[in-house]
Amino acid sequence: xxxxxxxxxxxxxxxxxxxxxxxxxxxxxxxxxxxxxxxxxxxxxxxxxxxxxxxxxxxxxxxxxxxxxxxxxxxxxxxxxxxxxxxxxxxxxxxxxxxxxxxxxxxxxxxxxxxxxxxxxxxxxxxxxxxxxxxxxxxxxxxxxxxxxxxxxxxxxxxxxxxxxxxxxxxxxxxxxxxxxxxxxxxxxxxxxxxxxxxxxxxxxxxxxxxxxxxxxxxxxxxxxxxxxxxxxxxxxxxxxxxxxxxxxxxxxxxxxxxxxxxxxxxxxxxxxxxxxxxxxxxxxxxxxxxxxxxxxxxxxxxxxxxxxxxxxxxxxxxxxxxxxxxxxxxxxxxxxxxxxxxxxxxxxxxxxxxxxxxxxxxxxxxxxxxxxxxxxxxxxxxxxxxxxxxxxxxxxxxxxxxxxxxxxxxxxxxxxxxxxxxxxxxxxxxxxxxxxxxxxxxxxxxxxxxxxxxxxxxxxxxxxxxxxxxxxxxxxxxxxxxxxxxxxxxxxxxxxxxxxxxxxxxxxxxxxxxxxxxxxxxxxxxxxxxxxxxxxxxxxxxxxxxxxxxxxxxxxxxxxxxxxxxxxxxxxxxxxxxxxxxxxxxxxxxxxxxxxxxxxxxxxxxxxxxxxxxxxxxxxxxxxxxxxxxxxxxxxxxxxxxxxxxxxxxxxxxxxxxxxxxxxxxxxxxxxxxxxxxxxxxxxxxxxxxxxxxxxxx
Ligand code: HDE
Numbered sequence: 001x002x003x004x005x006x007x008x009x010x011x012x013x014x015x016x017x018x019x020x021x022x023x024x025x026x027x028x029x030x031x032x033x034x035x036x037x038x039x040x041x042x043x044x045x046x047x048x049x050x051x052x053x054x055x056x057x058x059x060x061x062x063x064x065x066x067x068x069x070x071x072x073x074x075x076x077x078x079x080x081x082x083x084x085x086x087x088x089x090x091x092x093x094x095x096x097x098x099x100x101x102x103x104x105x106x107x108x109x110x111x112x113x114x115x116x117x118x119x120x121x122x123x124x125x126x127x128x129x130x131x132x133x134x135x136x137x138x139x140x141x142x143x144x145x146x147x148x149x150x151x152x153x154x155x156x157x158x159x160x161x162x163x164x165x166x167x168x169x170x171x172x173x174x175x176x177x178x179x180x181x182x183x184x185x186x187x188x189x190x191x192x193x194x195x196x197x198x199x200x201x202x203x204x205x206x207x208x209x210x211x212x213x214x215x216x217x218x219x220x221x222x223x224x225x226x227x228x229x230x231x232x233x234x235x236x237x238x239x240x241x242x243x244x245x246x247x248x249x250x251x252x253x254x255x256x257x258x259x260x261x262x263x264x265x266x267x268x269x270x271x272x273x274x275x276x277x278x279x280x281x282x283x284x285x286x287x288x289x290x291x292x293x294x295x296x297x298x299x300x301x302x303x304x305x306x307x308x309x310x311x312x313x314x315x316x317x318x319x320x321x322x323x324x325x326x327x328x329x330x331x332x333x334x335x336x337x338x339x340x341x342x343x344x345x346x347x348x349x350x351x352x353x354x355x356x357x358x359x360x361x362x363x364x365x366x367x368x369x370x371x372x373x374x375x376x377x378x379x380x381x382x383x384x385x386x387x388x389x390x391x392x393x394x395x396x397x398x399x400x401x402x403x404x405x406x407x408x409x410x411x412x413x414x415x416x417x418x419x420x421x422x423x424x425x426x427x428x429x430x431x432x433x434x435x436x437x438x439x440x441x442x443x444x445x446x447x448x449x450x451x452x453x454x455x456x457x458x459x460x461x462x463x464x465x466x467x468x469x470x471x472x473x474x475x476x477x478x479x480x481x482x483x484x485x486x487x488x489x490x491x492x493x494x495x496x497x498x499x500x501x502x503x504x505x506x507x508x509x510x511x512x513x514x515x516x517x518x519x520x521x522x523x524x525x526x527x528x529x530x531x532x533x534x535x536x537x538x539x540x541x542x543x544x545x546x547x548x549x550x551x552x553x554x555x556x557x558x559x560x561x562x563x564x565x566x567x568x569x570x571x572x573x574x575x576x577x578x579x580x581x582x583x584x585x586x587x588x589x590x591x592x593x594x595x596x597x598x599x600x601x602x603x604x605x606x607x608x609x610x611x612x613x614x615x616x617x618x619x620x621x622x623x624x625x626x627x628x629x630x631x632x633x634x635x636x637x638x639x640x641x642x643x644x645x646x647x648x649x650x651x652x653x654x655x656x657x658x659x660x661x662x663x664x665x666x667x668x669x670x671x672x673x674x675x676x677x678x679x680x681x682x683x684x685x686x687x688x689x690x691x692x693x694x695x696x697x698x699x
Contacts, residue, residue, distance in 0.1 A: 002102060003102055003103060003104070003135070004080040006133070007104035013375075014327075025055055031052050037053040065330070065366070065367070067365075068110075068361070069361055070113070072110075073110060073111050073114050073118050075109050075110070075209070075262040075266075076322055076328055077107055077269055077320065077321055077322065078106055078319070078320040078321075079105050079106075079274070079316055079319050080102040080103060080104055080105060081130075081132055081279065082102050083095065083096045083097065083313055084312070084315070085313070086098070086099075087313060090224055090281075090283065091223060091224055092223065092224055092225045093134070093139070093222075093340055093343050095132055095136070095139065096313065104132075105131060105132050105316055105318075106133075106328070108127065108334070109127060109128055109209040109212075109265070110127035111125075111127070111175065112127060113175050113176070115174065115175070118174055118175035119175060119253075119258035120254070120258060120259060121258075121261070123247070123469070124199070124204060125199060126144065126145040127142075127143075128144060128212065128214035129142045129334040130142075130214075131334060131338075131377075133380045136341055136381060137340055138338050138340075138381075139338060139339060140335050140336065140338040141214075141216055142334045142336045143217055143234065144217055145214060146195065146199065147213075147233070147235075148194060148217065148302050149350055150191070150192045151189070151299075151300070152191050152299060152440050153350060153353065154349065154352065154356075155353060157353065160189075160192075163182045164177050164182045164185075177469055178468060178469040178471075178472035178473075179472060179473065180473050183479070183482055184473075184478045186485065187478055187482045187484070187485055188481070191300050191440075192300075193447045193485055193486065193489055194300050194443070194447035194450060195300060197447055197450050197462065197489070198450065200462050200465035201461070202243075202461060203242070205244050205247060205250040206242075206243070206244055207244055207595075208264040208265065210238060210265065210532070211240055212242060213236060213237055214234075214235070215233070215236070215302075216232075216235075218299055218346070218348045218354070219232070219297055219351070220232050220233075220339075220343060220345060220351075221424055223342055224342070229286055229344070229424050230285055230286065231283065231284040231286070231289065231346060233308075234279070234280070234281060235282070235310050236278070237280055237312070238275070239275075239315075239527070240276075240527065240529050240531065241526040242526040246625050247468065249592045249625050253593070256593065265318075269318060269321050270321065271561070273532045275317070276315055276316065276317050276318075277315065278312050278316075279313055279314040279315060280311060280313065282303050282305070282309070282310050282311070283308070284303070284308060292307070294439075294445070295439035297346055297347055297348045298348075300443070300446070301446050302446065304449070305518065306518055327374075327375065328376045331366065331374045331376055332376045333362045333365075333366060333372075333374075336351060336354045336355060336358065337354075337355040337358070337359075339421075340421070341419065341422070344424040347428075368390050368391030369390045370390050370391060370393050371392075373392075373394045384413040385413065386401075386413070444488045444489050445512045447489040447512070448489050449516055449517060451489055452490075452516065452517040453517040453518045453520075453522050457524075457688045458523070462493075463493070463497065466482075466486075466497045467497070471500060476502070479503050480504075482501075483498045484506060488511075490511050490512075492510070493510070494506050494510050528683045530558050530680075533595035533596065534562075534593070534595050534596075535560055535561070535595065535596045535682070536584075536589070536591070536596075536598070536618070537552070537563065537564050537565065537598050537600065538565055538598075538609055538615055538619075539564060539565075539600060539602075539609075540567065541572050541573050541605065541608070542575055542602050542603065542605045542608070543574050543602035543604075543605035544601045544602040544632075544633065545578040546669070547601055547602075547632055547671055548600040550670075550671040550672065551598060551600065554676065554679065555598075555675065558679045558682075560679065563583040563584055563589070563594070564580060564582050564584070565582070565583065565585075565586070566585065567612065569584070569585045575603075591617075591621040592625070594622070596622070596627050596630065596682045597622045597628075597630070598629075598631075599635040599638065600632055600633075600635060601634040602633075602634060605634075606635050610637055616641060619638055619642040620644075623642070623647075623662075624643065625686075626661065626691070627685075627687075628681035628684075629644050630663040630674070631644075632668065632671060632674060633665070639664075646690075647662035650662065650666070651666045651668075654670070656668075656673050656677045658680075658681060660687050660689055660690045661684065661686075661690065663678045663681050
């Protein structure tokens, strides 16, 4: 069997189908009736002897387990990883050697702050945790979608999390950093400044899990068979590029579709649009540990790609949804210390602390020490040890011996001195101290580097995010201190923050004196693709079918997904009598759920649409969110009837016109070049130039 399928086969052994079966108790006793409890008389009390009732209720009463302390809301999928070529020179990790091997993986994406039932579009860091089921055992890369972290030492993690979680006295707000305690912590903890800028950038509100990068964040080690070590940082780069929503969209989506990200991933996999991410490593030789102007063990610093290139070494494809959310996504247990021969940790103090926390929290969350036996957590590699018993032990360990050394079982199981995991032979020496290294104490230079790397429009959006987040802070002293902290990053940034939150601009000159930038961190320098984007088609009876068909075919060929939206669900009829099934009525959707909108011609359809407030709002909102609008023939009337007028007057002949992401065509029967222009506009994702042209555009 192919390696890729080995995990699926293992999971299959634990999978149960209930379709067509009869209900039994957990003891396998057939149940005759499940809708009424056993009572003494039809109107009498329930009887204790009703074992079916007792068992059903007891199980229900215990269905919930503690949610994760952080990253409670998540969504997972299965897939595989393949390496492009042998990495023998750098690491002996088996799954990084043979390009013909497909290593099964399970990935869980998550938000950090919100509870399990919170909304997907919180402004937050996203978790990106991958479990590789390798031949040498499980390797977990437990990363985030931002390459750095808020704090430098794990001992500060409880403080950070307490400050950002809902406030303890009133449990408000849910899944949000926009409140006093978080910004109080930030303003008192300058090492957070760099990460805060990343979270307030577009990366804090991804378009989907498919449009996010992933980073191992901490510094790890590759070790080759000769025992030579190198420092590494891990990267996932999405094939579709890195793209985000705008804040107004995100907030509205949290109401209209709080499952937007989960639904997107699930639907994409069901459609066969399998998300792909390339795997990259940055490597620094041990000899070069001190060559950089930042400490390579400091998790509040990234390694600029311009200084340490990312070597792309493989790819991951997510191609199967889970069978059961609880059994798989909820019960999966990741641990940054689940490493395999060839991969080791570094002395990064955040990573060192993480090595303690994950197993510790999982003991409570998953009810004891045997959770590695839960199907999703089982390695495909064989497991042997002298560990026994504990809550929920599944394995029936044969034999009399559960200790080592022994003579009764030939002193087995035995460690493998040759191929067993060997920790990297790093020389460690030092005096016990609670001090922080001087080399960690530059909190601002890279924050300035990041700020310098943003385009003017990205900067505008970061400032807006500050105005929202810190604008929600009631304590004026906290707001003042935030401005002071960010004045250390950039004077202009601090001034602009101050202008929106009711505090005076800083009186000291600002900035960390850094002029450099790192273009690779700007999401505007990413891949742009129309593939898998979602387009709404607004129509009513009397639309032009020939036109619509051409555009839909072209979109389909480009891998763009379409949905027909109309006032009511049902079947619409075109001018020529062709029928079209409606996918969504007005109440079940909204512009925020799409990447673009297309309105075909047809006099009757356009006349009807133009009278509907919903449709005008739909187009205006699409336009305000910088997304493409495509209109053909009679639909050009919308130039007058909506905000897209500022991108008008549009096409006057059969040649398509495209301005500020509004694509139009007039008097045309052949819509092929119009469709291609539309696809180009969709690939661009957002048309930020509207920001300059339209006073109605929100940031
Ligand atoms: Fe985590 N983190 N973390 N974290 N983390 C958890 O483990 C922790 C950190 C990350 O989908 C918990 O099983 C400490 C950085 C992800 O199941 C917990 C510190 C990064 C997930 C925990 C950090 C992460 C977690 C909660 C500071 C990016 C979700 C439940 C030193 C590299 C994994 C659990 C999933 C989950 C502790 C910081 C990523 C409490 C102490 C940095 C993606 O153990």
